Amino acid sequence: MIHHSLNHLRIAVTGGTSGLGRGLVRELLERGARVAFVARHRPDVQRTMLDLPAAHGVVGDVSRKEDVHPIAIQILGALDGLDVLVNNASSLGPVPLRPLADTDCEDLERALATNLVGPFRLTKALLGSLAASARGGGRPMVVNISSDAAVTPYENWGAYGASKAALQHLSRIWDAELAGEGIRVLSIDPGDMDTPLHALAVPDADRSTLKHPETAAREIADQIALIAGTPNGVPYERQIVGAPDEDHRRAPFQGRHQETEVAR
């Protein structure tokens, strides 16, 4: 098997200052990617940048319409383009968790804003850059972090589960629609992890039964490397010699249909 490296890949991670997001930023940096991360609170962003000085921190809230383009501009300014977007920032909805019938409409709207509309807006703003990466010979992708709550109707997880289910379906449709552009859109369920978000949802959980976010980060980085990574770490443009023939230009999409199940 060819070793797929993350060298030279430009990757943005939302929700990058805690839990899985922070683990991903660290893991992707260690594998040689150039990483920008986004989070709402400046002190958290500054703390993460002190720990991981190679990462570029952006302050912004993906659930706020007015923040999305400023976030995109700063990511693109820092990385000079983008190959991979990881929509990881998530909101549980109202905590403590409660039945849907006791959920305020505004709380459902807030969960949808963070878990569905925010990733949609940010992906749309960055789609031109991902398409440019594909035209340059790259294999760009969007990774939407999902949950088994998107599939299983867990009681009391209504706002979160419904928003993640919608995100998962959006990923499937977008993946089909963007096939011709050479952009993959995957939904990945990292499993139950020992993160601040999980502690908020299930305060009395037995933490020893939960996956470490570092483990989930490694698994997701493996998936990114498998699809978007470059064989032996050779930058894209150097792999393109002379006039691109049909085969060369279609290469990034080969195996698409066999691969779609990987993420689910």
Place this chain on the structure above:
Amino acid sequence: MNAATAPRQDGNRARLLAIDENGRVSHHRAADLPSLLQRGDLVVANDAATLPASLQGTHLPTDRPVEVRLAGRRSLAGHDVTRFTAVIFGAGDYRTPTEHRPDPPRLRPDDELALGPLRATAVRTLSHRRLVELQFNHPPAVVWEGIARHGRPIQYAYVPAPLAVWDTWTSIASQPVAFEPPSAGFVLDWATLRTLRSRGVEFATLTHAAGISSTGDAELDRLLPFDEPYYVPRPTAALIRHTMRRGGRIVAVGTTVVRALEHAARLPGWVLPGHGVATQRITTLSNLRVVDAIISGLHEAGSSHYELLRAFQDDPTLQEMTSQADARGYLAHEFGDVVFISRGRRMFSRRLTA
């Protein structure tokens, strides 16, 4: 011609005036664009995203308000954002037509400006009292954050409602390096790109830092367009060569694409991939070496946009275009209708030979 007064959210509703290589004018919908293209043609667009390049602030030595419009930069590199060419206006905003805007306070070398969270130095005035070399006194990340959060899109009085950044980004917008939208690109949405692909029409992009189109000062406007950095990706240069060899047409989406491609092909040989700075003006006397047709917005005679069209068709044909567009109520400017102009058979051309 009337100007479009609102950002057009759905480019498919725009109208399209076509001029073929014999100078014949026909009328279409912009959504019909794919039907004007043939298998083997190559459409080249500018994928620059637009910076919110208007910064309100204060001229610190006099404590008077100014608006700074970033207008030019040496390169496209993300780290190279501390030095810009900028046009400075006095008090007010886009609601006042630029020709009625007051001058800024008299600028002396190294005057300091406060622009929201940013501090900048007007290092020196350039060839005109409103035109300065501006230096941001921050590291690049702080400049990016300041522009992204404090900046507003440059806009003109004929669009009354304030533009949001997303109004100024085309579907394919990628690197935020343009100072005004490469607006011909509004005609391309993802469905159109898919239709082009299904018809065997190729698509490629370059990135060109489109500069400002008007300063409200005739003297300064004569200097437009300023020098503009661009980048031609290697696959784009390869597709152009491939298309010309097979006899397909190179169709440029926007004047910036013409400017970049003709600059990249200025030396004997081919369109060179890589970075460059377009410095030339394209007018009726210019030889088009690469581009066979242009898709553009409608602009007034005399503007630098219109001047460039004179390299494609002779003046009587362009006058016919303007009078038909006027008669049918076409809308001008960046959110308006579009023209598809083929290079006339009689136009002087030293086309690169495959």
